[in-house]
Amino acid sequence: MPRVNHQKRSAIMGKSDVQIEDCSGLTAREKPLFSGSRRAMAPGAEGVVFNIQRFSLHDGAGIRTLVFLKGCPLRCLWCANPEGQSGATEIRYDKNGCIGCGACIDSCPEGAVSQEPATGFTISKASCRACGACVRACPSGAKSEWGETRDADEIVDIVKRDSLFYRHSGGGVTIGGGEVLFQPAFACEVLRKCRELGLNTAIETSGYGDWPWLERIAEYCDTIFYDLKIVDRHEHRRITGVDNETILDNLRALDEMLVSRGTDRPLHLIVRVPVIPEVNADTENMAAIGTFIRSELHNTSTVELMPFHNLCEQKYEQLGRPYLLKGRAGLMPEKVEPLKKTLTDMGLNCTIMSW
Amino acid sequence: MPGFGPTARVEELKTRFLTYKPNVCIERARIYHHLYFQSEEVRDEPLIVGRALAFAKLLRERTIYIEDGQLIAGSMGSRPRAFPIYPESVGDDLLDEYRKLTTRAFDRFEFSDADLMELEEILPHWHDSSLRQILFPDMDAEEKKLFLMDPENNIVKGTNIFSLDVPLYGPAGHITPDYQTVLEIGFQGIKARAEKRLGRARQDNDKNAIDFLRAAIISCDAITDFGKRYAELARQMAKEETDADRRAELLTIAAACDQVPGLPPRTFQEAIQATWFLFVGIQQEAFQRCYSVGRLDQYAYPYLQADLQGGRISEERAQELLDCFFLKFPETNYINSEYYSHIASGFPSQQQICVGGQTPDGKDATNDLTYMCIQSSINTRLHQPSLSVRFWEGSPDALVEKTCELARLGTGHPSFFNDRRVVPGLVGKGIALEDARDYSSVGCASVQPTRKDKGSQNGGYINFAAALDFALHDGWWPLGNRQMGIKTGNPREFTSFEEVVEAFGRQLGYLIGVYSRASVKLEKIHRDRVPTPFVSCFVQDCIDRGLDRSAGGAVYNFGFSPRAVGLADVVDSLTAIRKLVFEDGILTMNGLMDALDADFKGNEHVRQMLKAKAPHYGNDDPRADDIAQKVVDIYVAETNRHRSLFGERFHPGFSSVSANIPYGTVISALPNGRQAWQSLADGCSPCHYVGKEGPTAAALSVGKLDHEGMTGGSILNIKLMPAAVAGETGLKNFVSYVKGALEAGVWHVQFNVVDSEVLREAQAHAEKYSDLLVRVAGYSAFFTGLSRPLQEDVIDRTEHCRC
Numbered sequence A: 001m002p003r004v005n006h007q008k009r010s011a012i013m014g015k016s017d018v019q020i021e022d023c024s025g026l027t028a029r030e031k032p033l034f035s036g037s038r039r040a041m042a043p044g045a046e047g048v049v050f051n052i053q054r055f056s057l058h059d060g061a062g063i064r065t066l067v068f069l070k071g072c073p074l075r076c077l078w079c080a081n082p083e084g085q086s087g088a089t090e091i092r093y094d095k096n097g098c099i100g101c102g103a104c105i106d107s108c109p110e111g112a113v114s115q116e117p118a119t120g121f122t123i124s125k126a127s128c129r130a131c132g133a134c135v136r137a138c139p140s141g142a143k144s145e146w147g148e149t150r151d152a153d154e155i156v157d158i159v160k161r162d163s164l165f166y167r168h169s170g171g172g173v174t175i176g177g178g179e180v181l182f183q184p185a186f187a188c189e190v191l192r193k194c195r196e197l198g199l200n201t202a203i204e205t206s207g208y209g210d211w212p213w214l215e216r217i218a219e220y221c222d223t224i225f226y227d228l229k230i231v232d233r234h235e236h237r238r239i240t241g242v243d244n245e246t247i248l249d250n251l252r253a254l255d256e257m258l259v260s261r262g263t264d265r266p267l268h269l270i271v272r273v274p275v276i277p278e279v280n281a282d283t284e285n286m287a288a289i290g291t292f293i294r295s296e297l298h299n300t301s302t303v304e305l306m307p308f309h310n311l312c313e314q315k316y317e318q319l320g321r322p323y324l325l326k327g328r329a330g331l332m333p334e335k336v337e338p339l340k341k342t343l344t345d346m347g348l349n350c351t352i353m354s355w
Numbered sequence B: 001m002p003g004f005g006p007t008a009r010v011e012e013l014k015t016r017f018l019t020y021k022p023n024v025c026i027e028r029a030r031i032y033h034h035l036y037f038q039s040e041e042v043r044d045e046p047l048i049v050g051r052a053l054a055f056a057k058l059l060r061e062r063t064i065y066i067e068d069g070q071l072i073a074g075s076m077g078s079r080p081r082a083f084p085i086y087p088e089s090v091g092d093d094l095l096d097e098y099r100k101l102t103t104r105a106f107d108r109f110e111f112s113d114a115d116l117m118e119l120e121e122i123l124p125h126w127h128d129s130s131l132r133q134i135l136f137p138d139m140d141a142e143e144k145k146l147f148l149m150d151p152e153n154n155i156v157k158g159t160n161i162f163s164l165d166v167p168l169y170g171p172a173g174h175i176t177p178d179y180q181t182v183l184e185i186g187f188q189g190i191k192a193r194a195e196k197r198l199g200r201a202r203q204d205n206d207k208n209a210i211d212f213l214r215a216a217i218i219s220c221d222a223i224t225d226f227g228k229r230y231a232e233l234a235r236q237m238a239k240e241e242t243d244a245d246r247r248a249e250l251l252t253i254a255a256a257c258d259q260v261p262g263l264p265p266r267t268f269q270e271a272i273q274a275t276w277f278l279f280v281g282i283q284q285e286a287f288q289r290c291y292s293v294g295r296l297d298q299y300a301y302p303y304l305q306a307d308l309q310g311g312r313i314s315e316e317r318a319q320e321l322l323d324c325f326f327l328k329f330p331e332t333n334y335i336n337s338e339y340y341s342h343i344a345s346g347f348p349s350q351q352q353i354c355v356g357g358q359t360p361d362g363k364d365a366t367n368d369l370t371y372m373c374i375q376s377s378i379n380t381r382l383h384q385p386s387l388s389v390r391f392w393e394g395s396p397d398a399l400v401e402k403t404c405e406l407a408r409l410g411t412g413h414p415s416f417f418n419d420r421r422v423v424p425g426l427v428g429k430g431i432a433l434e435d436a437r438d439y440s441s442v443g444c445a446s447v448q449p450t451r452k453d454k455g456s457q458n459g460g461y462i463n464f465a466a467a468l469d470f471a472l473h474d475g476w477w478p479l480g481n482r483q484m485g486i487k488t489g490n491p492r493e494f495t496s497f498e499e500v501v502e503a504f505g506r507q508l509g510y511l512i513g514v515y516s517r518a519s520v521k522l523e524k525i526h527r528d529r530v531p532t533p534f535v536s537c538f539v540q541d542c543i544d545r546g547l548d549r550s551a552g553g554a555v556y557n558f559g560f561s562p563r564a565v566g567l568a569d570v571v572d573s574l575t576a577i578r579k580l581v582f583e584d585g586i587l588t589m590n591g592l593m594d595a596l597d598a599d600f601k602g603n604e605h606v607r608q609m610l611k612a613k614a615p616h617y618g619n620d621d622p623r624a625d626d627i628a629q630k631v632v633d634i635y636v637a638e639t640n641r642h643r644s645l646f647g648e649r650f651h652p653g654f655s656s657v658s659a660n661i662p663y664g665t666v667i668s669a670l671p672n673g674r675q676a677w678q679s680l681a682d683g684c685s686p687c688h689y690v691g692k693e694g695p696t697a698a699a700l701s702v703g704k705l706d707h708e709g710m711t712g713g714s715i716l717n718i719k720l721m722p723a724a725v726a727g728e729t730g731l732k733n734f735v736s737y738v739k740g741a742l743e744a745g746v747w748h749v750q751f752n753v754v755d756s757e758v759l760r761e762a763q764a765h766a767e768k769y770s771d772l773l774v775r776v777a778g779y780s781a782f783f784t785g786l787s788r789p790l791q792e793d794v795i796d797r798t799e800h801c802r803c
């Protein structure tokens, strides 16, 4: 595979460079969350959840319920869950579901909603305080909230409902997001309770967070899906907005943990690589990832490749945010075969997760 | 047991089948007409004997053929996919329809002008035989008003508030007779029993019994001789056959047909040949749909086992034979009215084969033949027969796996039946435990004790949503513009949710009351006008009792039972009223009624609120599911207040087939945001687009309902994208889902594993997808043969896979 040259990359990244600069620093509302107030909360804390998805089949063993936590310090430009990035509640506007009644305009105390010919009843991010008045006023559900503060017990109650399906399938709960480490105490509590119920537990994480928290969370996990996007530090920063030093350190530490955990209830660590054309979908990057796993991890050899898809386009629109990969075709899983081969040739156990 | 794929013969038979066009065969009408109107033969005979004589004459005189390459002989008409005409129960009701058969939009038939002309000549003589012509004049004014759109002038056009549907066209159907006994003693053995019993009847001078038993004896000989005609034909063909292998096959067929069904089969081939003759026979005798082969894997297994042990057959050859048997089913056709072809297009006939489950003494019934039947469905992949697989606590994992392998092919087969709900349900209806354990599926989601049930279970539909429509209009029928229900008060004055539910319950109770009166009348007409002595020969204990099944000769004599249509619409509507009007107070009854009466015109915001701000049934949400439980309880309690002709309770159910589409056309706007004329939800499935929580939640919601009360069965349709069940992991998850759904307590579940893109593509390029099978609420059909609204319906069904 030819090396992707930098010019070509900047063709897509051109504008995003600016944006990444912007969002690697978080907005005023998000910042306090990240800088500690939520993280420091005692177990039993409430958390902000933006989706709970039952009958999920592709994030761990068996039939699972996925709990999506809100908030993520990374800003990957291909993010499939953009509504999970901000830690605060956001208002979603689904133009297709809108009947144009105007109730949202009338209800907004901030005057944040305006009617635009092309985009409908849009919200000005600058003025919106996410008070939810427009959501309550909206008859059709076209305005709705992304992110709801919920109690750990509440979440566990919902997760529990599919217990009999977990029992037959070996499934359970997977916590993803957003970023699990963005609300570590809450994640920990939900996992602990699920585990008490004997459910299989998993998380999906970017690995960007404090090791002590990750260590504690890992204690309650059967499986950890760990994102590894790019090994090159600068490239990683450019593409995701953050450095990967912590990520790689945490991954090494987790890998160590696999051994200390023992065989009683073993921990499984699976490296997940999002495969994004013109970003990291080259053999060179894949070889770097393979080399890292081979040389620096001693107990991990399973990799899942996640070919890029564009099923999330609409969500960016509903958030009123630009999407730089808009209109781009999804990557056909078979196209990823050569990358898979790169990894299998290195002795890794690699699967392509089709979308 | 390894599964053997289709042989070249099976592939060829299937390919050839796909080229056959449905066609009309008028021989049956001609032969019956000749007997009744142009001869003296039946003039002085009792009605039932006349019917047996007609059956015998038909089997003696009609054209027969053996298809090239087929190993099983016997067919419905003079060529494949031929549909016979049944003047003795349908009269000239459908004459208008027959005229349109070659040109109508769906389910067209080949039908020559000469044949049509002959029918035009024949059928008017049979005008008074139509069950409809007999029933409707016998109805009281109230029944007429509820059943017929224009009772004074037209007895064909129904209201879609009710129908008696299936039993209005013929006397039998929905029946699983006693194949096992026929295999054990042959029809000559049955005849011997009948003769013995006739002797006693003569001593007792029991006129009814004498007539019935004479008719039974005539029928036994008729079916025996029918087999012999095929033996003769096979020998003839063998003489002319140049290929030595085929000649040998024809001679084997000849030997089989000499033996069965008169005498007990000696081999597996003869056992399934006998079964096929009986199956054809019951459909020659009378018009109905939903005849069942029942527990083939139970009664035919000993013959297979003996052949395998004796080295007379290889497993591969046995599979091929069974595949050939399966390929006979889609040859069977029914003519539906043009109207019905819109609602249930795709030539549905719901011929069930039911495998797995437990034995009468409560042991696991799974055997090699169970797996082979599933394999045959995999090998043939056609819309018929409908395969059902029963599951109970003791079913082996391998059975669930094999069944899921079939289900994920996307042919819509099989139906998964849940013994955990069915067996206690049947016991609760007074059926002995061992008979309940020996149940077979019939029709879509119904069940009955095999061999001992009178049959004829589907007694048409009741529009569940109509009860709500009437409750919201004080008994007035907005779209029909007349008073239909009873007076239950002005809804604008309701001050509590309980008043709404009570009004609904009373309207439903009223509808069910009128329905039961009419259905008992129709049962009497079946008894008095269209007895079925042939099939009664092998329904226990008709011979012993000396009574036709229609006269109560069976061990169990349940009557027709209603299927309700629109459960999810009613539940979501009531839930929305409770939440928005009586809990949150965002709406008033007045505001709601204004919006409904305007069909939401100028009230779109109200419609949106009703949809968006209330919980929905099917999401495992107690705030909607408790109402579902409540309305099901009302339905069960109301049906339990009535009795069939023979004093049994009804088997109420929720299985709409496709009646949810026409039944929606008579219902005005509902408080779940559904606008007037739109389709209702199918079976007991959630409304389209609201199944947000996915298939696990749907199964949990449905599992909460009182299925033991709803022994008429209820269908849960789950649509899955192929990706969800692909590969080894997909299969494993699919298996787990099925196990979970059964444990959650669904009565029945079936899957539509197909993606909507494929379906859209198929809409655009029908020719490329002529073998694309879809399960549409209770049956499988060819997708491209479906009407446009039905296609849309399939596509819209809640997408459950988020992958």
Ligand code: SF4
Pocket: A091, A107, A108, A109, A110, A111, A112, A113, A123, A127, A128, A129, A130, A131, A132, A133, A134, A135
């Ligand atoms: S959430 Fe509140 S502030 Fe934001 S747009 Fe809606 S009403 Fe206005």
Ligand code: SF4
Pocket: A097, A098, A099, A100, A101, A102, A103, A104, A105, A121, A137, A138, A139, A140, A141, A142, A143
């Ligand atoms: S209230 Fe809702 S439906 Fe009405 S204009 Fe605003 S977003 Fe659209």
